[in-house]
Amino acid sequence: MILRLNTDIAAGTVGLVFAAVLWLPREEIGRLSIIFPRAILVLLCLIAVALIVKGVIRPGGRQVEITGSPRRLFTVIAGFFLWWGLVEVLGFLVTTLVAFFALTWYLARVETRVTWQRLLKWTPVILGLVIVFYLTFKEVLNVRLPTGLFF
């Protein structure tokens, strides 16, 4: 998917928005703690303005391209965040098994028809992978993984 966008102006705007987000709470901070971030914030604003001016006078890129399927991109982004959000509720093991199956099924559909038989064939591989990593981190490396409602 190709979008018409002046990348210089877009980058400058991102810089200004980021600076604004950090600028607002700075007054509650003491001099020693703010002296350095303030200098960088000013520098960031100057660079962002310079980019916007450049974008108006002599723009660099005028379009951006999302390669592949934007729908798949946004679905996977949502999937990752859902995976993260559910870890605390369902526990790491259950959430990861569900997320792994769901992502594998969704992504495999791009190049092949995913039947139940195929999913069943993949099950030992997915189960093995997830359980090996789960046990390695939990038992060998002593990482206290979130348990949630189940494990």
Next chain:
Amino acid sequence: MDMLLEALASLLTFESVITVLVGVSAGLFIGAMPGLTATMALAVLLPFTFSMEALQGLIALGGVYMGSIYGGAFTAILINTPGTPSSIATTFDGYPMARQGRAYEAIAAATIASVAGGIVGVIFLLVLAPPLARWAVAFGPSEMFWVAMLGLTLVASLSSDSLLKGLLGGCIGILLSTIGVSPVGGESRFIFGYPPLQGGIELIVALIGLFVIPELLTMAAEGRGALPGQTELRKKEVSILSIARRIFGKPVNLIRSCLIGQIIAIIPGAGGNVTSLVAYNEARRFSRDPKSFGKGNVDGVVASESSNNVMVAGSMVPLLTLGIPGAPPDAIILGVLLMHGLRPGLDLFTESGVLTNGFILSMGMAALLLLPVGLLGGRLIHRVVIRTPYYFLVPSIAMVTILGTFALRNSLLDVGIMLILGTAGYFLRLIGIQPAPIVLGLILGGIAEEGYVQTLMAAVVDPIPWLRLLHNPLSMVLAGMVVLGAATTLVPMWLARKGLLDRVDEDDGRSP
């Protein structure tokens, strides 16, 4: 000399060789996994050395350190994901080489460079430790500020498309490093009333997010693997000997990178990520074909990998002589020394000289063992990455990155930050803001801030406080290097604008 020979004799036993071999293999495995750093590898394997003798414990950890730094190159080359922060610069050319079907060439070059770098680092440590350590002590706050600034001039050259966008990314990275408790004032900054943010943004979290997640999203969107399916190692076309001949035939890049690695390694806290980025930048700057960097130039891989492996032994200089860790993993080594009742300083080279020299030599042995272990392991890791369908690879990498990110501080917030930064990184890349300047800003932000604020605090009675940043010859030299570094970045852009570069290119094109 007697101590050195005695140390060598104690090292050349079956038990010691096996310890180094196991250490290197374990380090290689952990280092090759995205999110698991050399520090983590050392911390995780530390308990296994408790029951060992002091020398055996130290040589095991030395092997793990060397193996994990080198292991980071595998995923950097194969899936554009630096296994350790030290391998950031390896991705710049290693991954394009893998995409061109030259994965084996990149891995072999990384292996040879790592072996050479590791051995050179050990030689430096043995020969130059005392004078270099004395020099490093001269670095005060203002000098550290300029060292950080020198690193930040890299920002401009790391973002090849636009200097302004590179600087913007660098500033965003520096500001991300200021989130949390201030290192000087001690107050919480930019936490938006959310106390868990006081811990700040962990470098590894940002690194995984900015480098791994955009790549996973691209793979998912395009419906393809990290490497083209038909890509082979092309082992038959390039032999290890031909790659070695190429590297050692024109050794300037290797020598320069080793020297840069050693100089930066003795600066406390600088770490392998800074050494590899600086060495890469200089390799590109001095190259006859700088445009090929970032597109699969083997010299980029050699520069990055040789310098970061020099750092392994090189960063031990301030550690063994002053007790100051040159890089984060060294802190673990310091802990082991103290645990065995060994205090850094002159005593380590006199009373405990055999043990210290044995430890140093064991790192040389570990570097040599990288060759067989790395090349065999490389084939295995490559096979796993290539033959795994992308619909298994995406969730597998996502799972390991989530696990690795969580394990750093047992924090689900870190996983969220990693995902947010990764998603933002994907879209920022689309508008020309690359992840490397952001990461560099994040690494150097803390160093620059401490140097800047401490210098200004010391200059409160001065009429012009900031002049304190240039109060001694060393600061002036470093400041001059910053200006020079920035200027040399701007020169090619100025030449391109004047059209002079095109003429040079045309001339090059005409010559046979």
